[in-house]
Amino acid sequence: MYSLKSVVPRTLRHFTINRQASVPRIPNLTNHFTTTRITMEHQYKLKDLSNLDLKPGEKKEVEVEGIEGGKVLLCNVGGKVTALGHKCTHYGAPLVKGVLTGDGRLTCPWHGACFNATSGDIENAPALDALPSFELSEKNGSVFVTGDKETIKSSRRKPNIRITGGVSSEKVVIVGGGSGAIGTVEALRETGFKGSVTMISNEGYLPIDRTKLSKALIDDESKIAWRDEAWFKDGSIDVLYDTVSGIDFEGKNVLTKTGGSYPYTKLVLASGGNPRSLPLPGFKELGNIFLLRNVYNVKNIVKAIGEKNKKIVIIGSSFIGMEVANATAKDNDVTVVGMESAPLERVMGAEVGKIFQKALEGNGVKFYMNAGVEKAVQSTSDSTKVGGIQLKDGTTLDADLVILGTGISPATEYLKDNKSIELRKDGSLTTDEHFLVSGLKDVYAIGDIAAYPYHGPGGEGGLTRIEHWNVAQNAGRGVATHINKPTAKPKPFIPIFWSALGSQLRYCGNTINGWDDLVLQGEPDEAKFVAYYCKGETVVAVATMQFDPIMTQASELMRRGNMPSKSELKKGLKLESINVPAEVKM
Structure with a gap:
């Protein structure tokens, strides 16, 4: 049995938790009992x-x-x-x-x-x-x-995460509190890990369903929390609200902003991404210009919108920007500014991107595409706040508030000057199929910060960094399996994401090595379609709207190397007609 007094530094024993501050929570190390729920x-x-x-x-x-x-x-x-x-x-x-x-x-x-x-x-x-x-x-x-x-x-069964029997001396520390982190901690306990598990998050709240921030602008973390505090306590999982400032890889210690030092035997880096701002005049100085990454961002956006009838300019026509436009269009005057010729063109292509644009235009959203931003203009009624966005062609778009959906960068600033590790050009980390970081022992990286070998169709084992919720969580589960069973082979998965763009978009696969042709089936004008992204004869990605479960069928066929060729699809072959075999070839 652990003694709370013996493991908590004197300076941390007495404090009041401020959920918005970077303050560590007292670890729970005493709950190693198993209780039984009597069922009838x-x-x-x-x-x-x-x-x-x-x-x-x-x-x-x-x-x-x-x-x-x-x-x-x-x-x-x-x-x-x-x-x-x-x-x-x-x-x-x-x-x-x-x-x-x-x-x-x-x-x-x-x-x-x-x-x-x-x-x-x-x-x-x-x-x-x-x-x-x-x-x-x-x-x-x-x-x-x-x-x-x-x-x-x-219709659900919660995992058994309570420690039974003896306690191991192993210590897993997870940096981050997002999808990868919750996937790791849950799978660790579920598969029998009996050591200590510590999750260090700088967000100030328990892991949430982050996808609902941009899709629905939910600003109450309790409504989108995956698990409550009692769940973490039951699993003897210690959640600390602090900011990691550095890592001593030789000494196996995680250092935090408040002066904490947390030893590990295995380390999982799952620190996610930082939203990008624009280094342009007015964007740092003026109020009511918002990034969107966490609950506090959404609280500020919702407060600025108020009841309705606000002029909202969204800069960025990729997933975050388009989802926020969809979420706010009903009661507001919404304008999207994009650099591409069509929304999501870089990922989905112009032909499919225009389907999304038409769908949102039907809900009143206006688009300025092929547009560059010159500066943010101050409001005539309040010089401290934004009043508009000036484009490079001289057009000024009136705005009560501006929301940036301009991408993220890997949140690895705490590793920037660390001589034990080499960051890639974009700030990410190179890993192997087990998500072990190259050149380090007992250190894993997952989610937005990890570039890992992708073996799906068209991947050819090339390193890719994928900013998808499913990818991070699946990687976390894979890391937990490798920690518990180091000889286990990596479990392949096909990347999947979804988006709310008028109708629900489903997508599987990856275009790391590009694509050169598109096979489009269905009724694109009605936002009801299946889009097959092909490189040569190989289908490397599939996107659907209103065609469930085609995306799911495609992901399982990709995993098995049984996707039909581009030529077969062009002849009208329907994916739902193909049985999914047992053998996995990925």
């Missing part, structure tokens, strides 16, 4: 089902009699029928509309969350809770499922 399992009849006659690869959603809203999903995996929770634990998508693969992976149709179709365990991000699995039985021409009523209704 019963047999429940499945409605209108007389047998378990499902074909291999088939899935079926069935109502559970006696439980209001209760349903289970039946899956035939290799000839055996299993019963699982019926909806994705990420955002609640109906898994009956997802993809069931030959090797028993059940993938969500919306955002790529993946579960083991037999156990319900998590296979891929972004879900943090697994699916419950239930025992099936047949009797007198009826089928029954055995389970706890509340578990059947919730």
Whole structure:
């Protein structure tokens, strides 16, 4: 049993936590007990089902009699029928509309969350809770499922993260509090790590669903927190609110701004990205010009918008800018300024980018494309605040507030002068397939700061840095597996992201080595399409709107090396007609 007094420095024993300040929280090192939640399992009849006659690869959603809203999903995996929770634990998508693969992976149709179709365990991000699995039985021409009523209704199973048995002397320190960090800490405990786990975050709150900041402008961290304080306490996970100032790689110590020193046996760098400002006149001096990266940014934006009818200029026509435009267009006068000929042209191409532009124009958003920004102009009514944005062609756009969506840079400033490590030109770190940092021992880097070998279609093992939520979380899970099982092979995954651009955009794959042709199917004029990005005959990425679960199907086929060729797609081959085999070739 640890003594709190023995591990907490005298200067840190008494303080009041200010959630907006960089102040360390007293670590919780005393909770190593296991408690058991008593559940009442019963047999429940499945409605209108007389047998378990499902074909291999088939899935079926069935109502559970006696439980209001209760349903289970039946899956035939290799000839055996299993019963699982019926909806994705990420955002609640109906898994009956997802993809069931030959090797028993059940993938969500919306955002790529993946579960083991037999156990319900998590296979891929972004879900943090697994699916419950239930025992099936047949009797007198009826089928029954055995389970706890509340578990059947919730369709989720929280991971067992409590330490049981002895405690290890291993110490994992994680720098960062985002998607990669929560993926790492959860998977560490879930896979049996018994050492200490410390997460150091400079954000002042627990890990949140950051995707909802730009997509919905939610400014209450408690509404988008992945886990509450009790969860971290139950898992003996210490959360410190402080800023990392440096790392002693030889001595294996993480140093913080408040003077803290945290020893580690394994270190995970997951510090994310810093939003870029514009080094132009007026942008540093004037108020009501906002970056968007954390909850405090969103609080300030929401306050500046007030009720409605504000003139909002958004600089940047990539994902953050377009999502904020979509989120604010209903009640405000919104203008997007972009350097490209169409929104998201660098990633999605002009033809697809114009689909997004048309969709947002239908909601009243105005666009100035191929535009350069000259300066921010002060307001005539308040000289301390912005009143407009002047473009290089002389056009001035009136603005009550300005939001910058001009990209991020890797948040590695605490490593800038460290002689033990070499940063890439963009400030990122080079890693191997396990996300181990090149030239260092026992140090991993994940998420926005990591350039790792990509082996998906078109990747050819080239280093790529991907700023996607799923990628960071999957990398964190991979790091946790490698810490617990150093001989385990890296688990390949296909990058997936999504965006709210009028309709929901889904995307999988990566164009690290470029693309030279586009196969566009569907009804692009109605923002209903499938876009295949090709290099030669190889499909390297797929984007969809209103065509679920094509993106999910594509990601699983990519993982297996079974994507059809460009020529086959041009002839009209439909991806949903292809079965997903068991063998993984990536």
